[in-house]
Amino acid sequence: MSRLKLISIIVLTALVSCALTSAFWFAAFNRGQIAVSGAAVPHPATAAAAPGDGGAPHVAAGGPLVLGPTGLAIPVAGVKTEQLSDTFTQARSGGRVHDAIDIMAPHGTPVVSAAPGTVEKLFFSNGGGGITVYVRAPDQLYTFYYAHLQSYAPGLHEGQVVKQGDPIGLVGSTGNANPAGPHLHFAIHRMAPSEKWYQGQAINPYPLLAGKKPGS
Template identity: 30%
Template sequence: MLSTTRRASLAVLLVAALIAALTTPSFADKRDDLEKHKKDVSGKIGDAKKDLEQSTKQYANAVAALNRAQARLNAAQAKLSNTRGALATAKARDAQMQAKLISTQAELDAAKARLTQSKAELRESEAKVEQFAVQNIEQGDPGMRAFSGLLQGEDPTAFTEQMSLNDAVSDDQTATMQDLAATRVLLEVKRDKVTRLRNQVKVQREAAAANLVRKQQLEAAAADQAAEVVKLVTARRGARWTAAKLRAEDKKQLASLENERAQTEAKIRALTPKQVKDAGGDGGGTLSYPVSGFPITSPYGMRFHPVLHVWKLHDGTDFGAPCGTPVHAAAGGTVLQTYYNGGYGNRIILNNGRMRGKGIVTTYNHLTRWTVSPGQHVKRGETIGYSGTTGYSTGCHLHFMVLVNGSTVNPMGWL
């Protein structure tokens, strides 16, 4: 595709070379033919340039739309990936929580069963103790009954046996009382465990329910985001197709225009006289810097086109002059044109006449404004405009071009 600077320089090249040819006396007899040819070519190139500029703008817009669609798609895919990751985590956590809940519930059920059994054992021990108490009340102290029997003449052997029996009963009662106390303590421990497990189950159920809600929300979000990704993929595919179509059209126009340019330049070079008429220049052998004290930000030569993604010629030298910096004529000459171009922005084309035996034309581009008019004669160093960033420009600078016999050359070879 033809870059904006190349497209505009093509028109300048043709006009400048044709004018140089027309000013040569040895070709005066061809003036009418050249005038007609110039008008035809200029009109054709002008129309093609407008179409190409519009197409390039459409392509740039399509590329920008594609980039935006890709960015949205990347963001949507990243979001979907994060959501699916969170969903996988929620599902894994749900499985873990359910397993833990089942285990805790089983432990709670077992604790409840043990608590029920302990309650039964407690009731049994309490019944025994109660029975001992009733017997003691009804029958009195066993030792005292045995002693009373001894006093009443019973056999001392019977007294001894009765006392031994009383001791055994007393020991059994003591053990029963101790078991009752222990059972009560264990019962409280088991009750505490049941309460703790019951609370734990409650917390786990609430957490599981909350996780289930989150899982359901993530599933719904993942479904929506997946649908959005599909939609964005379709949009990106459409944007890519549009960009590819426009790029193909631009390349086709580029090939056509470059072919026509080559043929036209060949004709102009054949018609250009060896001694070009001075066109009001100052006759010097070199050009002066159009701006001074500023660095070169982009030299003349091939560079990678940021839109077309092809290597193309950068047809001038860029000076990093801030917007509003005075721009001076690199040599005396006559102003051919001052106009706005979509690529070059506000530009001045200056015919500097003959230098080193060759026809020289200089152009000053991306200006904020110009201060000269077509046909006006200017002197070397005279202010003709002010630097800017109009047209296809990424910042304030001066794009300075030199055309020798109608072809662009590296300006640094003439400064």
């Protein structure tokens, strides 16, 4: 075999390998993320399915999980997508914006993890969210915030790894919530690597859970 032919074969093989490698990583990246309102959010293939269950969604204590279009689960048992309301931009006391959605449900309704992650902080805020839980996603890029809980799930602790559908607590009205309207205050924050549990940029959970445009 001539030297020129050998060199041509080596170059062609290298080009094909590079193309296949690029295609693989492009596909892997797009399976793991989906763009919503300019921010990457967990995709069903990575956020909703727990390791070892074959991709099937978990069944929460209150019944089968209801998944939104991105694979996030509605974190209150028994609530359907059509029952959700977009309260993300609503005004709140002190001139602040809500930056979350309120999922209405009776006191004591089970609250479950919308996505897998690690319990980063259990915190009580008397004049704010009351009994709260912060769960950081496995990729560290998102924090899921559950507030106004009546109580924590038995044994829930900081550092605990939770799967989608695992119990978080019970719907309540602790903190500055109205006892006449118990609900889960549910927020999602896009996190920078160095940001702490109480930081991050709020992302509207409504379209991710309801599959509808914000405000619809």
